[in-house]
Amino acid sequence: EIVLTQSPDFQSVTPKEKVTITCRASQSVGSSLHWYQQKPDQSPKVLIKYASQSISRVPSRFSASGSGTDFTLTINSLEAEDAATYYCHQSSSLPHTFGQGTKLEIK
């Protein structure tokens, strides 16, 4: 199975800061890499599909890039409501796999 490794595991950031989360795949997933936000006691919410495709209801401060094995999620001008755990997910090959998650704490 394809292993997705996110970094960092945890980050404490201040509002208005720019945040970058990376996701590295153990083998190429092409552009079949997606990003989710999960707040405590909530279901995951998709932020970005297929490496860089924005979702209409998601704030524009969320963007992503990458292909193959290296991917990045960027949050520009972080807001307090962005405190959450972020996951990457590959749908390139079975079984689907997720990264271990990156927890963002807002100072």
Place this chain on the structure above:
Amino acid sequence: QVQLVQSGAEVKKPGASVKVSCKVSGYTLAELAIHWVRQAPGKGLEWMGSFDPEDGETINTQKFQGRVTLTEDTSTDTAYMELSSLRSEDTAVYYCTTEAFDIWGLGTMVTVSS
């Protein structure tokens, strides 16, 4: 607008089975693939499998070794996930989600305890 409504929390003993339901509204289940993902307390997301109207069941056999059965009742637009031979490590929130992972149910907490 598609919504997924899951069944309520369950408490099971080790060795038992659990069947979680996921009712689709706003769409026809016969035209929708449903994935199942679980999350142990304080842990990450784990894909269990999917049921596609055209291809049938696809299971993460590496992790679940034949313990998972996915079914659908298109007459009630309800998808089901049954997990057998439960052990304490199966304690988790179980989610159903649509084929694009863009709509998720609220999750069903399954606790396995003697």
